[in-house]
Amino acid sequence: MSASAYIAGFGIAVPGGGLTQTEMWDGFFAQHFAGDRMAERIFRGAGVRRRHAAVNPVVEDVSRWSTGERMRRYVAEALPLGKEAVAAALADAGLAPVDVGLLAVVSCTGYVTPGLDIRVAADLGMASDVQRLFVGHMGCYAAIPGLGAAADYVVARGRPAVVLCLELTSLHVQPAADDHGHVDRGQVVSHALFGDAAAAVVVLPNAADPRRVGGLEVVEIAAVTDAASADHMTWDVTDLGFRMGLSPEVPRVLARHVSDMVSGLLGRHGLTTADVDGWAVHPGGPRILSTVAERLGLPDDALDASLGVLAERGNCSSATVLLVLDALRTMRRPRSRRATVAMAFGPGLTLYVALLRGT
Secondary structure, three states: OOOOEEEEEEEEEOOOOOEEHHHHHHHHHHHHOOOOHHHHHHHHOOOOOEEOOOOOOOOOOOOOOOHHHHHHHHHHHHHHHHHHHHHHHHHHHOOOHHHOOEEEEEEOOOOOOOOHHHHHHHHHOOOOOOEEEEEEOOHHHOHHHHHHHHHHHHHHHOOOEEEEEEEEHHHHOOOOEOOOOOEOHHHHHHHHHEOEEEEEEEEEEHHHOOOOOOOEEEEEEEEEEOHHHHHHEEEEEEOOEEEEEEOOOHHHHHHHHHHHHHHHHHHOOOOOHHHEEEEEEOOOOHHHHHHHHHHHOOOOOOOHHHHHHHHHHOEOHHHHHHHHHHHHHHHOOOOOOOEEEEEEEEOOOEEEEEEEEEO
């Protein structure tokens, strides 16, 4: 048996009890955007029913907080969420913290040193020689290169790895208008879509237990970047936190690349889209999902897991594609051993795709 790596455990953690989209609009954003009817239409049409926020905008208006204030809050909120998600993933995989050889942490919504990688590892009781990796500021697609790095480690070292994706987008609510009174519609979209979550996966070598079934083998990771559209999605550090730049052209750029990207990846393994029975597509918004479905010719229900996560969690940046994978595994009975495709996109404009196979 050739060396390989597979996902064997999931753990999810979200802050608070969640807020409906109506509660968020009525309680904060209606006043934030001063009765802007276009903003309300965008907000209510985002495909989100409810989401979680570590910083509840109905209770706390952080839009004028300094970046320093936001980062201090990030540490306080992120550590318990990260520990909960990793502990749940380890329990799901039947491992103890001391079994972990690599902890990879993915986040673009906060920075601190010593980082979450050190703090989570220490608080959960991982070994002092555990290796650590931090993947930062790559945005919504970052879970997939993080998974790729963990899989490479697992194959090379024969030891388990954990990938933790943790995003607190609620810390980065921006002022409704710039100094000249202009409302950025991209900010309206961001505020309508993004939620907070932590998601962790355990990655094991196949030699860990050859009899084990039910995981997802990491077959291949692929990427493409359209550098000409680099300004279509940005994430800038400002004095008032991190500010997203989002162009309405993103779905059009994605449409140019997704078909060739996916067909090429599948073709290298003798597969077509008909062989894929699990689609974990990052729900960047309703238009993104409809674009992917149209370009790939997917069945009407192929993206139900992505739509469900968007509706109940919102877009949680890097954590979202793991949330969709977790939703997919609970939807499958009996468990499928066919192909699964995980896909996410973000700044660059970059598209990352992972081919996974049931074990």
